[in-house]
Amino acid sequence: MSLIKDLSKEKKQIDVQIKKITKARLNDRTSSSWNSLRSLKKKKLALKDKIASIAKTH
Numbered sequence: 734m735s736l737i738k739d740l741s742k743e744k745k746q747i748d749v750q751i752k753k754i755t756k757a758r759l760n761d762r763t764s765s766s767w768n769s770l771r772s773l774k775k776k777k778l779a780l781k782d783k784i785a786s787i788a789k790t791h
Contacts, residue, residue, distance in 0.1 A: 736787060737788060740780055740783060740784050744777060744781060747773055747776055747777045747780070748777065751770065751777065754769060754770045754773065755770065758770065
């Protein structure tokens with residue numbers, strides 16, 4: 734269970750980073766901010782899938 738908790742904490746940290754970048758993108762519309770936002774969202778989805786697969790097996 735601690736693995737699921739660790740992954741959940743990491744996902745929440747990524748959520749916070751996504752919110753910060755989204756706020757910054759209101760004024761900063763550069764491609765670098767878009768790339769970082771997109772990569773964070775991909776990481777978040779990968780973590781979400783990993784958590785779901787681990788939870789399903791337990």
